[in-house]
Amino acid sequence: MIYLNGEFMLLSEAKVSVMDRGFLFGDGVYEVIPVYSRRPFRLAEHLRRLGASLAGIRLANPHGEAEWTALIERLVDQAESSDQQVYLQVTRGADGKRNHAFPRVIRPTVFAMSEPLLPPPPEQRTQGIAAVSAADNRWLRCDLKAVSLLANCLLRQGAVEAGCAETVLFRDGFLTEGAASNIFVVQDGLLLAPQKNHLMLPGITYDVILELAAGHGLEYRVRDVLEQEVRRASELWMTSSTKEVLPIVSLDQRPIGDGKPGPVFEEMYGWYQEFKQSVMHRG
Numbered sequence: 001m002i003y004l005n006g007e008f009m010l011l012s013e014a015k016v017s018v019m020d021r022g023f024l025f026g027d028g029v030y031e032v033i034p035v036y037s038r039r040p041f042r043l044a045e046h047l048r049r050l051g052a053s054l055a056g057i058r059l060a061n062p063h064g065e066a067e068w069t070a071l072i073e074r075l076v077d078q079a080e081s082s083d084q085q086v087y088l089q090v091t092r093g094a095d096g097k098r099n100h101a102f103p104r105v106i107r108p109t110v111f112a113m114s115e116p117l118l119p120p121p122p123e124q125r126t127q128g129i130a131a132v133s134a135a136d137n138r139w140l141r142c143d144l145k146a147v148s149l150l151a152n153c154l155l156r157q158g159a160v161e162a163g164c165a166e167t168v169l170f171r172d173g174f175l176t177e178g179a180a181s182n183i184f185v186v187q188d189g190l191l192l193a194p195q196k197n198h199l200m201l202p203g204i205t206y207d208v209i210l211e212l213a214a215g216h217g218l219e220y221r222v223r224d225v226l227e228q229e230v231r232r233a234s235e236l237w238m239t240s241s242t243k244e245v246l247p248i249v250s251l252d253q254r255p256i257g258d259g260k261p262g263p264v265f266e267e268m269y270g271w272y273q274e275f276k277q278s279v280m281h282r283g
Contacts (some may be wrong), residue, residue: 001078003071003112010079012111013042013241020109022091024098026148028109029053034117034241035084036276039283040240042204044068049087049145049202056144059092062108071112081116085242088112089147120243125269128249128261129165131239134158136169136176136199143198155179166238168251171199175225178238181249182206186235186264191220204237210272218264235262245272 004014021027034041043205047068054061063071071273072086089111095103138151156179159167167179175194177183182203185192191213196202213220230236235255245268247261 001075003075003110005110008074014111016109016111017094019094019096019098020091021093021095021103022089022109022147025100026150027057027148028089028091028147029057029145030087030089030147031145033072033086033088035076035086035114036117036280037082037282038084038210039281040076040086041280043072045204045207049204050090051109052143053145054090056141057092057146058102059106059108062090062110075112075114079114079116083117084114084227085117086112086114091147112124117242122247124165124246127263128247129258130163130167130250130253131166131168131178131236131238131248132159132162132164133168133170133252136177136242138169141198142200143196143202145201150243152179166248167244168236168248170227173227175230176200177264179242181243183196183230183236184209184237184239185225185230185233185263186237187215187229188218188235189216189234189264191264192225193220193222193226203241205240205241205244206241208272208275209237209239209245209268212268212275216267216271218267233257235265237265237268244276245269 001008002011002014030217031046033043033046047065071258075086076084091109093107133157158163166181168183169176169178175183177200193210194200210220224238234257237245238248239245247265249256249259
């Protein structure tokens with residue numbers, strides 16, 4: 001079952017107008033919420049980020065927190081899997097004509113669905129993943145989780161065609177993020193994280209990683225990270241709600257560190273899995 005504009009229905013029954021601004025202009029935002037043991041993880045934070053994205057595109061939030069929570073809980077309860085990812089999307093809706101300016105009367109399109117949340121393949125953790133790099137040519141409001149993801153799709157496809165799992169992005173000589181992830185750097189035992197700004201998505205998993213580092217005494221810095229620091233890193237990680245935390249062991253066909261998952265990653269992975277079992281699964 002999925003949710004569309006006030007109704008729960010089968011996915012095969014769902015229909016959206018071809019005049020919807022999400023279809024015509026990418027005029028909308030989305031959010032992805034991981035669910036463990038049927039408990040949405042940090043739901044308030046995800047809904048707050050959705051609200052910030054909506055405010056950023058000047059679209060009124062169609063639901064309050066209690067309404068979103070009830071909607072999400074019903075989707076989660078109806079799904080077969082106990083671990084899920086809930087996808088929310090809100091667009092500015094359909095207008096009678098194709099016009100870049102906002103409609104005078106806005107009837108947003110609200111869509112939500114749940115899919116199984118599958119952990120990354122074990123070999124990606126034990127062997128690490130390969131990545132390529134690219135210039136970050138996206139727009140300047142990457143902090144908004146907008147549905148207009150063509151640039152991200154092209155950047156991610158570049159990784160796929162190179163036989164890699166992710167594209168690491170640089171803008172003006174500094175690290176921003178991955179095409180679909182946040183990126184962390186380890187340099188001689190020190191964890192480096194790019195600071196949140198309009199050039200990167202404020203990741204919920206990004207927050208978890210820094211909280212775990214602080215809680216376990218791992219020294220870290222949140223600051224601008226130079227491209228040269230990334231390329232000379234002892235370790236490189238990617239994080240996201242669906243990928244958790246994974247080691248990047250090569251960048252542009254050159255090894256990161258000794259070309260294997262590093263000791264700091266192994267510690268962080270252990271802390272993350274402990275947190276997942278003790279907090280995420282238990283709510």
